[in-house]
Amino acid sequence: MEVKLITITPDDFEQLRADLIHAVREELAKANAGGGSVDEYLTSKQVCEELGISSRQFQKYRDERRIAFSQFGRKIYVKRSDLNAFIASHRIASRYEKQ
Numbered sequence: 001m002e003v004k005l006i007t008i009t010p011d012d013f014e015q016l017r018a019d020l021i022h023a024v025r026e027e028l029a030k031a032n033a034g035g036g037s038v039d040e041y042l043t044s045k046q047v048c049e050e051l052g053i054s055s056r057q058f059q060k061y062r063d064e065r066r067i068a069f070s071q072f073g074r075k076i077y078v079k080r081s082d083l084n085a086f087i088a089s090h091r092i093a094s095r096y097e098k099q
Contacts, residue, residue, distance in 0.1 A: 024072045040080040047078050
């Protein structure tokens with residue numbers, strides 16, 4: 001296997017990075033707009049608001065792998081179904097529910 005080294009300028013790298021992030025956002029928007037069986041993706045801010053936690057606490061959950069997530073650059077996305085599973089796994093049943 002031959003290894004090739006390609007160098008690019010910092011400006012070109014930033015443009016490539018921005019283009020990639022833009023493409024990922026477009027694909028996520030298409031997936032979310034399509035409905036059907038495609039899962040909705042939430043941003044870190046949305047997850048923190050839903051759980052009522054700080055961004056630091058959310059970082060701790062990610063570090064401990066308590067919540068599944070996807071990361072593109074510095075942006076974090078969580079599937080709605082993964083968040084619902086996390087919430088369900090922390091459910092405390094009432095004493096009146098059947099065991």
